[in-house]
Amino acid sequence: MRNRWAVTLLTNVIGWGLALLWISPLIGIIMAAIRPVEEILYGWWNLRSFHVTFTNFLYAWAGSKGTYPLSKGILNSLIVATSSTVLPMLAGSLAAYAFARFTFPLRRALFATIAVLMAIPQMMVAIPLFMLLDSLGLLDTYLGLILLHSAWGTPWITLFLRNFFMTLPKELEEAARVDGATDLQIFYKVILPISIPALLSVVALQFTWVWNDFFFALLTMMSPEHYVATQCIVWMRGKLHTPWGLISAGSLITMSIPVAIFFILQKYYIKGMIGWMIKG
Amino acid sequence: MVRKSILVFLLPSLMLLSVFVIYPTLYTVWLSFFDEEGKFVGLNNYFKVLSSRETVNLRRFPFKSPPWGTLIHNAVWIAVHLPLSLLLGLLFAVVLRNIKGASIVRGMIFLGMVMPMVVGGWMIRFMFDKDMGVVNALLRLLGIKWLANKTWTAWPEYSLIATILGGVWIWTGFSMVIYMAALSAIPREYYEAADIDGASALQKFFHITLPLLKPATSVIVVMSVLYELKIFDIVFVATRGGPGASSNVLALQMYDYAFRALKFNEAAAIAVLLTLLTLGPAIYIARSAVR
Numbered sequence: 001m002r003n004r005w006a007v008t009l010l011t012n013v014i015g016w017g018l019a020l021l022w023i024s025p026l027i028g029i030i031m032a033a034i035r036p037v038e039e040i041l042y043g044w045w046n047l048r049s050f051h052v053t054f055t056n057f058l059y060a061w062a063g064s065k066g067t068y069p070l071s072k073g074i075l076n077s078l079i080v081a082t083s084s085t086v087l088p089m090l091a092g093s094l095a096a097y098a099f100a101r102f103t104f105p106l107r108r109a110l111f112a113t114i115a116v117l118m119a120i121p122q123m124m125v126a127i128p129l130f131m132l133l134d135s136l137g138l139l140d141t142y143l144g145l146i147l148l149h150s151a152w153g154t155p156w157i158t159l160f161l162r163n164f165f166m167t168l169p170k171e172l173e174e175a176a177r178v179d180g181a182t183d184l185q186i187f188y189k190v191i192l193p194i195s196i197p198a199l200l201s202v203v204a205l206q207f208t209w210v211w212n213d214f215f216f217a218l219l220t221m222m223s224p225e226h227y228v229a230t231q232c233i234v235w236m237r238g239k240l241h242t243p244w245g246l247i248s249a250g251s252l253i254t255m256s257i258p259v260a261i262f263f264i265l266q267k268y269y270i271k272g273m274i275g276w277m278i279k280g
Numbered sequence: 281m282v283r284k285s286i287l288v289f290l291l292p293s294l295m296l297l298s299v300f301v302i303y304p305t306l307y308t309v310w311l312s313f314f315d316e317e318g319k320f321v322g323l324n325n326y327f328k329v330l331s332s333r334e335t336v337n338l339r340r341f342p343f344k345s346p347p348w349g350t351l352i353h354n355a356v357w358i359a360v361h362l363p364l365s366l367l368l369g370l371l372f373a374v375v376l377r378n379i380k381g382a383s384i385v386r387g388m389i390f391l392g393m394v395m396p397m398v399v400g401g402w403m404i405r406f407m408f409d410k411d412m413g414v415v416n417a418l419l420r421l422l423g424i425k426w427l428a429n430k431t432w433t434a435w436p437e438y439s440l441i442a443t444i445l446g447g448v449w450i451w452t453g454f455s456m457v458i459y460m461a462a463l464s465a466i467p468r469e470y471y472e473a474a475d476i477d478g479a480s481a482l483q484k485f486f487h488i489t490l491p492l493l494k495p496a497t498s499v500i501v502v503m504s505v506l507y508e509l510k511i512f513d514i515v516f517v518a519t520r521g522g523p524g525a526s527s528n529v530l531a532l533q534m535y536d537y538a539f540r541a542l543k544f545n546e547a548a549a550i551a552v553l554l555t556l557l558t559l560g561p562a563i564y565i566a567r568s569a570v571r
Contacts, residue, residue, distance in 0.1 A: 015379040023388045024414045025407040091292035098289035115569045119562030121510045123534045124555045128304035151300030154293045183285040212396035214513045230398045255395040262394045
């Protein structure tokens with residue numbers, strides 16, 4: 001009995017020890033963000049003098065010598081990420097329903113194509129997309145970046161929701177059809193309401209991915225007032241020395257949104273990540 | 281019978297995909313076969329890229345320090361990053377299974393996956409800094425001074441391995457979560473039956489747990505290889521591919537060719553090569569998704 005108790009204690013100590021060691025780099029940037037730079041210069045773990053300051057957050061938020069205000073970047077990221085979540089969710093869920101329920105020519109081939117598209121590197125489309133957006137006058141605009149992200153998110157959303165729709169019983173739809181409902185009515189009155197858990201997974205993952213993206217933003221957003229949050233923190237690199245306080249504060253502000261989404265929607269987040277990969 | 285409404289369902293996503301994914305993909309393939317003046321040159325761009333020392337540098341690999349060329353760097357990424365993040369993920373999944381506050385601890389380790397990779401890039405620079413870096417402080421504690429007194433990302437000998445180890449830190453949460461899901465799906469009865477037969481903890485691990493984790497392992501391998509091939513953000517921020525291209529990777533090389541040097545056709549060839557490399561894992565995912 002006592003032996004088992006000792007084992008439990010030991011596992012807990014090892015587990016927590018490993019985890020704390022693992023996240024020490026994160027503790028480091030928190031320390032660098034909330035303490036004056038002189039205090040962390042020779043190690044943030046040095047706690048002999050410890051002062052808390054929020055100037056780094058203020059400077060990061062409002063912008064300071066040579067950096068772009070993160071307040072604007074966060075706003076841009078919100079606009080882009082929200083639209084780029086709603087749009088592909090609409091398009092993807094419609095297509096997913098068709099793949100799950102209807103028969104039509106080339107269905108399997110189309111679906112397989114969409115599945116393969118999911119893994120293509122962003123670099124494969126970079127040059128033509130740059131030219132295309134340029135000729136459409138959409139370079140350096142919200143709409144351009146939103147369209148890119150929406151198209152990019154559509155394959156995985158289609159795949160994920162199709163697999164979810166396949167698990168739904170057909171009886172509900174058949175009852176609605178007897179009542180004379182059209183396909184579209186069935187889709188948004190019967191299917192969507194019972195799919196809210198799956199849609200939450202889509203929201204959690206797609207929003208986070210778009211929020212965290214850097215490459216597409218780097219490709220399309222050129223003027224500082226259009227920079228998204230990830231661009232702002234990348235360009236915080238200083239000329240002579242690296243402003244670690246500023247970078248750390250900016251990083252914490254930027255990551256707080258996806259981290260909040262993760263903790264609020266954890267169940268759906270994990271389900272979404274595992275759902276379309278493991279079931280098969 | 282084909283419904284008329286099928287178009288309403290399919291058209292929005294097919295339009296998005298064909299304009300912003302399929303057309304540009306095909307156009308990149310097209311570009312890779314032409315030179316700047318629009319003359320067809322066959323596979324010439326591919327020969328140029330593959331024979332360039334920026335891509336494969338056999339004068340330095342494997343006996344001298346990097347740069348070894350982007351293609352080799354990506355291969356090193358796979359060779360080092362894949363086994364490390366896989367094993368660490370498994371270790372965390374097993375160790376953190378039955379501890380108090382397991383969900384908090386798991387959340388902490390998973391943070392690397394949730395934060396933007398550009399933040400991960402900055403953290404790599406920070407954790408390998410000679411004065412402020414926690415890795416260097418640990419090394420100093422262990423008495424490994426010669427390695428501790430360098431900012432890793434600033435030295436060609438260490439920049440590649442620093443980005444890779446940082447990548448492990450970012451990605452391990454992924455394999456941990458997949459392994460955790462797989463572990464919780466194993467029926468308890470298996471272990472109870474083994475207990476009755478008097479099996480030891482190790483025997484149970486190797487004869488029950490490990491074989492049943494095979495599907496999870498293949499998912500992790502496939503997704504990790506994709507990640508390692510496409511790696512861009514963290515290298516861009518942590519080292520910008522340097523110093524002296526010593527930590528450069530294919531994706532960043534493609535970006536620099538296209539948008540710094542404006543060599544669109546050679547950049548397109550790199551993009552195609554990169555995509556060809558991802559095709560294996562991509563088809564695996566597609567097959568398991570289509571079923």
